[in-house]
Amino acid sequence: MIVGIGVDVVDLARFERAATRTPKVIDRLFAQSEQGAQSEQSEQGAQSEQSAMSGLAALAEQNDRAEPAEPAEQGAADRILSLRSLAGRFAAKEALIKALGSSDDVHWHDLRVVSDEHGNPSFALSGGVAARAAARNIGHFHLSITHDAGIAMAFVVAESA
Structure with a gap:
């Protein structure tokens, strides 16, 4: 039951x-x-981080045209995609907190977004988040993350055990 x-x-x-x-x-x-x-990317310093992030719009346009990145651009594209991925993971964490019904005793590192061998996202819970899920008899969270038109969106369904 949801x-x-x-x-x-x-x-x-x-x-x-x-x-x-x-x-x-x-x-x-x-x-x-x-x-x-x-x-x-964090280790490379703020200057290279800023230049990688500024290319997100160009990468999005490139992805919309379905043209592959040039090999020289691939490193920057990986960093930019990493920021997109982190934005999606942040949306997932926020959506999970909403599905739990409260942010009491929730610490960001107590809910991690992980991917299986096929790249499908799910949650790994610990601490206060795991305790709150157990108290609400939540046995599984279904997670979907998407990126489009300059946004990252996540949807979470909490299912009883």
């Missing part, structure tokens, strides 16, 4: 500005295991 739903939308440009203005926000919101290629 016991909760949540949806959240993240403006990619706003997310990028926040990450540029306060780079440590990425570490506050995401465990290292969630950051993937993003952690490599």
